[in-house]
Amino acid sequence: MLLRSFHTPSKQIIRAASTNQKSIGEFFSQHLSFPFLQYKEHLHVAHAEKQFIYDTAGKRYLDFFAGIVTVGVGHCHPKLIEAANKQMNKYWHLSTYYLQDTVKDYATKLLEHFKDDPQLSVCLFVNSGSEANDLALHLAREYTKQHEVISLRNSYHGVVQSTLGLTNITGFKRPYVPGSRVAMNPDPYRGIWGGRYCRDSPIQTNRSCNCSQDHCQASDRYVEQLEELLNYEVSKKKVAGMWIESIQGYGGTVQFPKGYVKRATELVQQNGGLYVADEVQSGFGRTGTHFWGYQAHGAKPDIVVMAKAIANGFPFAAIVTRPEIAKAVGTYFNTYGGNPIGCAVASAVLDVIREEKLQENTHQVGTHLLKRLAKLRDQLPDAVGDVRGKGFLIGMEMVMDKETRKPFPVEKMNAILDRCRHNGLLLGKGGNFGSVFRITPPMCITKEDADFAVDVLEDAIRKEL
Numbered sequence: 526m527l528l529r530s531f532h533t534p535s536k537q538i539i540r541a542a543s544t545n546q547k548s549i550g551e552f553f554s555q556h557l558s559f560p561f562l563q564y565k566e567h568l569h570v571a572h573a574e575k576q577f578i579y580d581t582a583g584k585r586y587l588d589f590f591a592g593i594v595t596v597g598v599g600h601c602h603p604k605l606i607e608a609a610n611k612q613m614n615k616y617w618h619l620s621t622y623y624l625q626d627t628v629k630d631y632a633t634k635l636l637e638h639f640k641d642d643p644q645l646s647v648c649l650f651v652n653s654g655s656e657a658n659d660l661a662l663h664l665a666r667e668y669t670k671q672h673e674v675i676s677l678r679n680s681y682h683g684v685v686q687s688t689l690g691l692t693n694i695t696g697f698k699r700p701y702v703p704g705s706r707v708a709m710n711p712d713p714y715r716g717i718w719g720g721r722y723c724r725d726s727p728i729q730t731n732r733s734c735n736c737s738q739d740h741c742q743a744s745d746r747y748v749e750q751l752e753e754l755l756n757y758e759v760s761k762k763k764v765a766g767m768w769i770e771s772i773q774g775y776g777g778t779v780q781f782p783k784g785y786v787k788r789a790t791e792l793v794q795q796n797g798g799l800y801v802a803d804e805v806q807s808g809f810g811r812t813g814t815h816f817w818g819y820q821a822h823g824a825k826p827d828i829v830v831m832a833k834a835i836a837n838g839f840p841f842a843a844i845v846t847r848p849e850i851a852k853a854v855g856t857y858f859n860t861y862g863g864n865p866i867g868c869a870v871a872s873a874v875l876d877v878i879r880e881e882k883l884q885e886n887t888h889q890v891g892t893h894l895l896k897r898l899a900k901l902r903d904q905l906p907d908a909v910g911d912v913r914g915k916g917f918l919i920g921m922e923m924v925m926d927k928e929t930r931k932p933f934p935v936e937k938m939n940a941i942l943d944r945c946r947h948n949g950l951l952l953g954k955g956g957n958f959g960s961v962f963r964i965t966p967p968m969c970i971t972k973e974d975a976d977f978a979v980d981v982l983e984d985a986i987r988k989e990l
């Protein structure tokens with residue numbers, strides 16, 4: 526297959542860049558603790574614009590990972606730069622001790638996205654997704670006066686001490702975090718139950734089932750399992766809350782059977798617990814059909830957690846909740862929470878998503894991309910086990926054998942990633958076994974970009990078969 530190449534840098538530039546890359550690579554491994562450096566030959570970034578990243582040799586890459594699902598509106602968007610500059614020229618930081626228009630204007634704009642539940646009317650601003658989940662944990666425990674919390678297997682809610690108990694992925698698990706219960710993951714592809722109508726996605730699994738399109742029995746079974754957990758493992762069924770990513774991100778873009786999130790969270794709420802919707806990856810239009818992922822589940826969260834795309838990669842995060850829950854925390858302080866530059870950038874993000882119709886683009890181009898990837902799944906022999914997701918939150922799970930679903934080995938995954946990178950495409954990787962390609966481009970990509978990415982990926986996979 527002939528692949529379109531973006532740019533061929535000169536030999537001198539490549540030589541200079543590779544010497545430089547070696548020394549910076551050594552520095553990173555000796556003096557910085559960044560365990561996730563992705564490529565065998567490290568990628569040394571010079572600058573980025575829109576959906577593209579440029580390395581120090583001048584080579585251009587199509588960025589299909591977007592700073593780990595963060596750069597929603599594209600790299601270096603001029604409106605965001607203008608907003609940040611304008612605020613920087615006024616003042617950078619004052620703390621939460623004074624009234625500030627930038628903070629008020631952003632909170633007002635953000636709350637407009639919660640019109641379907643006007644009780645969600647209080648914003649608390651923090652600096653990262655982990656910190657937002659930590660604060661949500663604090664609020665849920667204070668409000669309910671309960672300690673135990675529930676999250677799903679394969680979930681990722683951050684890895685600060687308090688959220689380690691909510692994150693259930695092998696490498697991050699620690700034995701010393703008390704108070705966390707782990708519910709069975711309702712995964713229609715890998716789980717015990719799942720079939721061909723489960724997912725809210727243009728692409729279903731190839732599993733068969735006896736369900737009708739409007740009633741998913743897998744959902745019933747997984748809710749029963751949650752009920753068992755409440756009956757047997759939790760004192761008087763009382764928990765502070767249940768955390769759910771609307772689509773699991775780091776865990777490999779796992780979607781749940783239709784109806785599960787609504788019924789599971791109602792069960793917890795009926796027993797006095799809160800439903801915390803983790804929208805760190807699925808928020809801000811990334812799923813295409815809805816602005817928030819939980820809306821597609823028809824569920825009613827008590828706390829919504831957001832980060833990443835909220836400010837396109839500027840360190841900023843928030844939770845939105847009801848006033849009585851926010852008050853429950855009592856004394857709380859956060860020096861950088863509501864940083865005015867973050868608020869200015871986050872405000873511009875909301876404008877750009879609306880003005881450039883990025884959610885609509887995500888739905889259209891994302892659906893096209895999903896369908897092309899599903900074709901690849903069906904055409905290739907044992908390799909692609911599953912394609913799933915919505916909009917630009919897409920996962921492609923690689924298997925050695927479609928029957929047994931034995932995960933692709935890490936070396937093969939890395940070889941494909943390396944080959945894609947060589948041909949100008951950057952992808953992410955995730956899942957408990959590291960066997961899922963995470964395809965999460967900025968929301969401004971075109972259909973041509975999507976086609977280019979599928980061609981490059983297909984070529985890289987075929988070479989690995």
Ligand SMILES: Cc1ncc(COP(=O)(O)O)c(C=O)c1O
Binds near residue numbers: 654682803
């Ligand atoms: C769903 C989800 N929640 C929370 C977090 C933690 O966010 P941060 O890395 O900003 O602390 C992440 C990060 O990947 C995430 O994907």
